[in-house]
Amino acid sequence: MSGSKENFDDVNDLSDDERHVEQLLAALPLRESRINRDETMFQAGRASASAAQHSRAPRLRRWKMAAGTICAAAAGLLAGILISAPQQRADVLPPPTGSVREKAAESPLPIASEPADRNGEVAVGESPSLLDLRLGMLRRAGDELWLAQIDSWAPAESSSAGGPSERRRPIPATYGSFAGRLLEAEEHQ
């Protein structure tokens, strides 16, 4: 073979005797190959085609996974936007029109009574910004929940009608009390 002859030239470490033995051996003619050439070509072509097909399948799977990930991320982002959107939209809603008391009278829902013991109420807090936010929400909402909160203030007002000392009693910072303040403000106007 030509390759073996080239290698013989490259090797300088072999002695002359060893090279001689190599050349004698290399002169021995190999038996002709018994592999079926046509069948080998056919099998190789088929193997190559199937390997190419197999290599395409994982690529397609990778694309599908990437697309699925992107879709899931987009859906999550959209859900996050939708969840946060109602708070923003409340800011742009027009303020409720008409008297709050009229709305309370028109409401068909039963009026919830506030517990007699006001010490058991949960204070909203004293942070001005938080209070303003709550007040703004009450002013804008105008729904039944808001009216129910008004009612929780109403008994306190009726009970305070007995004496001026009770009327001036400081009202804890509850939703009902804020609604009461709102009503008072409207009445003054």
Next chain:
Amino acid sequence: MRFLTAELLAQLIDAHAAALELFAAQWSQSPADVVQEAFVELARQPQRPQNVAAWLYRVVRHRAYDEHRADVRRRRHEAAAAAKNDRWFRAATQGQLDAHDASAALQGLPEKLREVLLARIWGGLTFEQIGEITQTSAATAFRRHQEALALLRTRLGIPCLDQKKTSTT
């Protein structure tokens, strides 16, 4: 075929198939099948190996080893061992060595020496490539090659060049 065109495959078969069969015949009773499987495996490769010949020898060696380890085929190997000697070479018309004697001498070599010799002389691989295939260093492959040549010279009765010169004079 990706990198392996039909023409290239045909060239590779012409250039290496016979030597690969000889290499595989050390272990396998069906070396042609082993070599064919190696070519088919080559067609499956997405990229061309750095050295195609060395790659083929490595694959043939692994497959022939696997086949040799199989119990069923080992029994067949034992049954056919006697009739195996003159299968490696054609009867030489011009060479100085007898094909049958050379086959017997080669098969009598230790396996580690024989595989280096076959890969070197008929495969045309470098000692670095043989070292990679046999998982040894190039120096070890070279040393084994020298040892195999020395053993063959003794067994085949090849005289030293100096002796030859003195006998002719």
